[in-house]
Amino acid sequence: MLKLLGSRLATAVPSLIGVVIVTFLLTRVLPGDTAAYFAGPAATPQAIAEIRTKLGLDKPLPVQFADYVSALAKGDLGSSLSTGQPVATEIAARLPASAELTLAGLVLALLIAVPFGIMAAVRQGSWIDHACRIITTAGVSLPVFFTGLLLVYVFYFKLGWAPAPLGRLDVFFSAPETVTGFYLIDSLIARDFETFRAALAQLAVPAITLAIFALAPIARMTRASMLAVLSSEFVRTAKAAGLTDYTVIITYAFRNAMLPVVTTLGMVFSFLLGANVLVEKVFAWPGIGSYAVEALITSDYAPVQGFVLAMAILYVILNLLIDLAYGIIDPRARSEA
């Protein structure tokens, strides 16, 4: 198992190097002149040139890249031009917010989609199968910013059940002491249940928005893979041995059907990271997505590079976790390592 972990981590290194190179080049070829942007609309050419020299943007690309990599090696991701803050600090502060939201959305989607997919497969062609198809199709057809706005309209504006969509915590609460960066977990650690409830209330609507989006691929995959497993020979053996429906469906079929679902989960998570950018905008969520979008608009290189790198590392870790999950579920994957 450790060997598997090691080899997976080793294979991630070249892709991370690739990410560093590509993001560096991409940010440089993007239209927009950083120096001109920061000099302001009324700046003289001399002022712009001065800023350019100050930022080091007048150096040749290889030199800029060498500077960037040597700083990166020291853990320095550079500083944002618009906020003046070091990128590493900003990402460290904002990443947990995004991660909490994305994971909450994913867990919620799993809790709904997996049982739904199983039922749709077991009762293939019944009303629940059709309901599953309709709901998931609807969920994936609506863009997240639209579902987000709709939910805000209904639950905040009309019904008043949800708090104002303004960030992670209501203004009357202070953030719990940072342990994991996840407010829900940190507030529980601090035994501050009031804060926990407030954070949960803020999180609910955006998480539901993401969950609706993630429902379709998970439910569809669960259904398809359950159908395949249910018609397999070992399920027939289990039935012929008189095992109960519950044992056949859960112990025999579902555990096998989980393998492709786990793989899909990795992809769904990366879709959600993308969808997150819009959801964070709608709910004024102080996450990493909205930070990156703003930086991109202002051609602020350092945060964009930092963001992409952080995402790439996150994705590598996620895939590692999926491989581990695979190893736990499937003994064959374990023995291959």
Place this chain on the structure above:
Amino acid sequence: MHGVVDVKDHAAKSSETPSGPLLQVRDLTVEFATRRGIVTAVSKVDLTLGKGETLGIVGESGSGKSVTSYTVMRILDRAGRIAEGSITFSGIDVAHAPESEMRDLRGREMSMIFQNPRAALNPIRTVGAQIGDVLLQHVQADPRNVKHKVIDILKQVRIARPEDRYHAYPFELSGGMCQRIVIALALACRPQLMIADEPTTGLDVTTQKAVMDLVTELTRERGMSTILITHDLGLAAAYCDTVMVMEKGKVVETAPAERIFRDPQHPYTRKLMRATPRPGITLKDLLPEGEVSAAASTVSTPVASAGEPLLTVENLVREYPRQGAPSAFLAKLKGKTLTQEETIFRAVDGISFEVKRGESVGLVGESGCGKSTTSTMVMRLIDPTAGKITFAGEDIGAIPAKDFAHHPMRKRIQMVFQDPTESLNPRYTAARAIADPLLRMGGYSGGAKLNARVAELAEMVGLPQNLLERFPHQLSGGQKARIGIARAIALDPDLVILDEPTAALDVSVQAVVLNLLEELKQRLGMSYLFVSHDLHVVGLLCDRVIVMRQGRIVEEGTAQAVLEAPKDAYTRELIAAIPHPPV
């Protein structure tokens, strides 16, 4: 399927028939709802099985033998339903019993062992847990003693080291061992009836014998009734009291095993019997009576004279890294070097043989003996580790496998594969499949000339011209086998490697295909390298037979000599393991 149950009624039934037959099926008709409407899979089947009796249901694919047995257990899939008739199992009306009652019966009173044992087991659950599930379900054990009981059962099915195997996953066990686990699963609760659905298809003959002997012994000592479903008349005859022959959903004949062979009544039974390969017959004897003369007349005199060697294999070796071998790196850390034994597995271990022009040579052995590795190397799909392969005077073993596809010699060696369905491109019509080698290596580029050649090839293999535009899924197994053969002979090869070309076919189709191969060989003067695990089939088609075991040749000689007077103990074991019909 949930029927209304009349509790009083069936309580009365079970008390009034304690000494009647264990299983009685009357007028059973099973229908399947398909896209093309309702299909009757089984019609008007009658069957009676007493306590301790053994019944063999024999038939080819599509005969309804499996559907009948699934219906008895009521594990048909949802599209299937009992349209008519009754099934009574120890006084219980199976067709109308509630699902909960059926569930209690399954596994406890009636159980089933399946074809393809590895697929029949949950791949990600230990075999011990799977057997334990059945015991717990039927309250034959409680969580405290379940492991102990499972190990007991594993011992009964002769699993070596049962304490270790308890924690094994199916993929860690051999096919024969998986089948023992499936048997353990079926016998765990000591049921009264066991249905074995092609329990040994896909297993080696010696494993087949071991498995069947085990089943017979265990069922006999427990006084169980058995239904053996098989396509192999010989197997049914060797292990059953009564044999029931089915064709297209109907029972054509039921008789005591011994009588059905001595005096078969129905023409279909006779046809099946003739088609079963057995010692002391020729290929022609496999065909139904009427067709023999027609086939015989097409045989012309041999074109090429045997003598000149076409293929010579000398000291051929193929090594693979041993799976799960201790890592050389770790061993070095511990300060020891690994022996070759520990790291390298020799699939083919220094074999030499020769195939003459116009000769057919059989390569026989059980799975893992290296016969397929050898044929793949001769085909030049993989490179040998050592040794020499000379074909028509040229050392083709020296040509790297990846270059051989473009080598001019490539078209002179062709292959017919084991599974006629899997080896055809599902998106190619029959004509396109046959044309494929012509387009790639025959210098054809479409047009009337190609069509004429394809039509000629189709005619040679007996594939009707009107089927040429069909796709594989629209053709029968025999027709697909013909396409595979037509494709192989399209470029007039000198050597055709036949890799178990009939293993996936019904016996009557196998008979026809074997005759076709013989006829084509006579007509075209090709040589065959016939790879198979079935000595009888090899004996029918081949001039010489090579028996392989663990990568080495243990015996070599004329087909007649090897089959009738085997010198090696292993060959004798192989021949003895083939079930013989009592004729």
